[in-house]
Amino acid sequence: MKRTYIAPLALAAGMGAALPGFACETEVGMVMELTGPAGVYGQAGAKAIEMAFRDINEAGGVLGCEIVTDTRDSQSQGNVAVDQATQLVNIGHVPVVIGGIISSVSIPILTSVTGPGKVVQVSPASSSPTLTQLGADGKTGGYFFRTITSDALQGTAAAQYAIDQGMKKLAIIHVNNDFGVNMMREFSKTFEALGGEITSVTPYNERQANYSAEANAAMAGDPEALYLISYPVDGATIARAWISNGGPQKFLLNDGMNSEDFVTAVGAKYLGGAYGTSSGTAETASTAYFYDNFEAFSGGIAPDAPAADRSYDAGAIVALAIAQAGEADPAKIRDAIPQVTGTEGTPVHAGPEEFRKALDLIAAGEKIRYEGVIGPVAFDRYGDITGPFRLWKITDGAIETTGTMSAEQVGEIKAATSN
Numbered sequence: 001m002k003r004t005y006i007a008p009l010a011l012a013a014g015m016g017a018a019l020p021g022f023a024c025e026t027e028v029g030m031v032m033e034l035t036g037p038a039g040v041y042g043q044a045g046a047k048a049i050e051m052a053f054r055d056i057n058e059a060g061g062v063l064g065c066e067i068v069t070d071t072r073d074s075q076s077q078g079n080v081a082v083d084q085a086t087q088l089v090n091i092g093h094v095p096v097v098i099g100g101i102i103s104s105v106s107i108p109i110l111t112s113v114t115g116p117g118k119v120v121q122v123s124p125a126s127s128s129p130t131l132t133q134l135g136a137d138g139k140t141g142g143y144f145f146r147t148i149t150s151d152a153l154q155g156t157a158a159a160q161y162a163i164d165q166g167m168k169k170l171a172i173i174h175v176n177n178d179f180g181v182n183m184m185r186e187f188s189k190t191f192e193a194l195g196g197e198i199t200s201v202t203p204y205n206e207r208q209a210n211y212s213a214e215a216n217a218a219m220a221g222d223p224e225a226l227y228l229i230s231y232p233v234d235g236a237t238i239a240r241a242w243i244s245n246g247g248p249q250k251f252l253l254n255d256g257m258n259s260e261d262f263v264t265a266v267g268a269k270y271l272g273g274a275y276g277t278s279s280g281t282a283e284t285a286s287t288a289y290f291y292d293n294f295e296a297f298s299g300g301i302a303p304d305a306p307a308a309d310r311s312y313d314a315g316a317i318v319a320l321a322i323a324q325a326g327e328a329d330p331a332k333i334r335d336a337i338p339q340v341t342g343t344e345g346t347p348v349h350a351g352p353e354e355f356r357k358a359l360d361l362i363a364a365g366e367k368i369r370y371e372g373v374i375g376p377v378a379f380d381r382y383g384d385i386t387g388p389f390r391l392w393k394i395t396d397g398a399i400e401t402t403g404t405m406s407a408e409q410v411g412e413i414k415a416a417t418s419n
Helices: 039-058 078-091 103-117 129-136 151-164 178-193 212-218 232-244 260-266 285-298 308-325 330-340 352-363 407-417
Strands: 025-032 066-073 096-098 120-123 144-146 169-175 197-204 225-229 251-253 274-279 346-348 368-372 389-395 398-405
Touching: 025 039, 025 078, 025 308, 039 066, 039 232, 039 285, 039 308, 039 352, 066 078, 078 096, 078 103, 096 103, 096 308, 103 120, 103 129, 103 144, 103 178, 120 308, 120 330, 129 144, 129 151, 129 178, 151 178, 151 225, 151 251, 151 274, 151 389, 151 398, 151 407, 169 178, 169 212, 169 232, 178 197, 178 225, 178 407, 197 212, 212 232, 225 232, 232 260, 274 398, 285 308, 285 352, 285 368, 308 330, 308 352, 308 368, 330 368, 346 352, 352 368
Parallel strands: 025 066, 025 096, 096 120, 120 144, 169 197, 169 225, 225 251, 251 274, 346 368
Antiparallel strands: 274 389, 389 398
16 A cells, blocks of 8 residues: 655645556655755655656556655654654565655664664765765665765865855855754865865754844854855745845855745845855756656656755666565665666666666666766765766846866865865
């Protein structure tokens, strides 16, 4: 039986009855931030995963069954996420949990549930370097994967981008959780090594009604701009407080503010000097397919919504890995994920036709290589990927790409500024 928890307004479209012709179901757990500060990400991500599973099912499903989700809302809170993931693993006995979106949700799921339980976990968007360290410390058993690059690299890219835009004297306001602290540290090391000055660092706690005190504190030292490490809802409240209190209208933003909701909430007229970084993509046939079809499937969510593209890939990789494993066994799925990605095998892309080809190749014992919406994906031994970074700015209320920074470029900058 398919068990789907639907949060208000979260997953209204695309989650209907089972497709005809299937006599069984293969169930995957999904813990997403459908509500709370990261709700914009989670709703886009959940719909993208549902689209990937829809496409797989139209191609014939996995193990002769329809692949379905048991979807739970983390409410953007780690303790809620742990409770939901525990139910999925201990009661639902799912072999895979997809989620969370933010690191402060994914990390407690990993350390409290999927790691100890030896269940595969795939996060589409959790970028904290702590997740790499947990793998290096032997805490994941190789069961954790993520389809986003680490903040250890994004912080470096952001620092170089800031310098390139003439931002040499910055205040930092960051969310006071694992993601925010690590992003701040990685950025700060590189920014100062490149000759930049950080005038103040101000942490904030989530879900406050007012951030005027934090905005005032961050203005110490007469900064030229603000580096805001946040999520769309809190980030908009902080940006408005910064502007209202007389802060300079020049911003550096993390991928959390790569959101139309953020721009609308702050006001486009205040964001003419706003720049940002996000994990980028290397365009493939999957990219074109996703951009052509996601908005209609999702009921109006834009294909460039934060976390949407890499969430589709997370769903596709999980489904193909289950097919490759031959059974819904966590250890076999863990070992199959590198087999359906990486650098060997016949390239396959997103969409029902390509997935049908992929499933036929798997059934014939042939190797496949999924080239995703974000580009070809290869995981290292800690479940990390490398990839380019997208550089963007806000112009007349629109978020536009100004360029990319390759993984090789970021690595060179990191190496040059680490001494």
